[in-house]
Amino acid sequence: MLIRRIARPMLSAAFISRGIDALRSPKPAADAARPTLEGLSKLPDPVGTNVPSNAETVARVNAAVQIGGGLLLATGKLPRVASAALALTVVPGSLGGHRFWSESDPQRKADERRAFLTDVSLIGGLIIAAVDTEGKPSLGWRGRRAAHRVSEAVSAALPAGAATGGALADSAIAEKVGHGLQIGAERGRELAHAALERGSEWAEVARERAPEVAEAARERAGEFADTALTQVKERRSRWR
Numbered sequence: 001m002l003i004r005r006i007a008r009p010m011l012s013a014a015f016i017s018r019g020i021d022a023l024r025s026p027k028p029a030a031d032a033a034r035p036t037l038e039g040l041s042k043l044p045d046p047v048g049t050n051v052p053s054n055a056e057t058v059a060r061v062n063a064a065v066q067i068g069g070g071l072l073l074a075t076g077k078l079p080r081v082a083s084a085a086l087a088l089t090v091v092p093g094s095l096g097g098h099r100f101w102s103e104s105d106p107q108r109k110a111d112e113r114r115a116f117l118t119d120v121s122l123i124g125g126l127i128i129a130a131v132d133t134e135g136k137p138s139l140g141w142r143g144r145r146a147a148h149r150v151s152e153a154v155s156a157a158l159p160a161g162a163a164t165g166g167a168l169a170d171s172a173i174a175e176k177v178g179h180g181l182q183i184g185a186e187r188g189r190e191l192a193h194a195a196l197e198r199g200s201e202w203a204e205v206a207r208e209r210a211p212e213v214a215e216a217a218r219e220r221a222g223e224f225a226d227t228a229l230t231q232v233k234e235r236r237s238r239w240r
Contacts, residue, residue, distance in 0.1 A: 001134070004132075008074055008076060009073075009074040011126070012070035012073040015073075015089070016067055016074070019066030019070065022059055022063035022066070023063045023067070026059045026063070029093060030058070032097030033055050033092040036091070037055055037092070062089045065086070069082040069089070073086065083127075083129035084126070090122055090126075094119035097115075099112065
């Protein structure tokens with residue numbers, strides 16, 4: 001959109017200018033950041049022990065982030081990440097450099113208050129730029145939408161009434177599945193035990209009936225042989 005192409009360079013111009021000035025002369029930026037660093041160092045661990053003590057180094061790093069983030073925002077490259085990084089760079093200089101509440105001179109106090117509110121306004125603009133999705137759904141919305149679609153798909157796959165109230169009762173389903181598996185395991189053990197007992201009975205019956213079956217088969221074999229021989233003789237007599 002044309003508005004973003006115009007507004008982003010305008011918003012980033014102040015940070016690029018500040019970064020260049022801080023790299024050329026880091027002492028004012030270091031003096032502004034020193035009170036903030038001293039205040040943060042008094043916080044409980046692990047925050048206090050990890051706060052850097054060299055204000056000038058912090059000022060140079062802060063300036064480099066302002067220049068790099070400003071260029072990214074101005075060109076539209078990673079604008080959301082660049083905006084968030086630039087918003088963080090305002091905090092050290094604003095809190096330490098514009099402490100209007102500690103000024104006694106009215107004019108000086110008014111000037112520092114004005115500068116402080118200007119930085120607050122810049123942070124507000126950067127926050128808006130950081131959450132600007134350019135008309136696209138945010139990651140949070142897309143994540144919730146995907147979860148809702150998965151929930152609907154699983155609910156549709158379940159039998160009627162399984163997803164009462166429009167929500168998946170995950171714990172109830174898990175309990176039912178576990179109960180079904182337990183019943184299946186018990187039935188399997190019962191069937192295996194019954195098959196083992198019946199198998200022993202069938203083996204015993206087969207062993208007892210084997211002589212009878214063999215005798216009957218021998219008798220029936222003789223009858224079948226006599227019948228077959230008779231039929232062969234009748235066919236031969238017919239052919240003659």
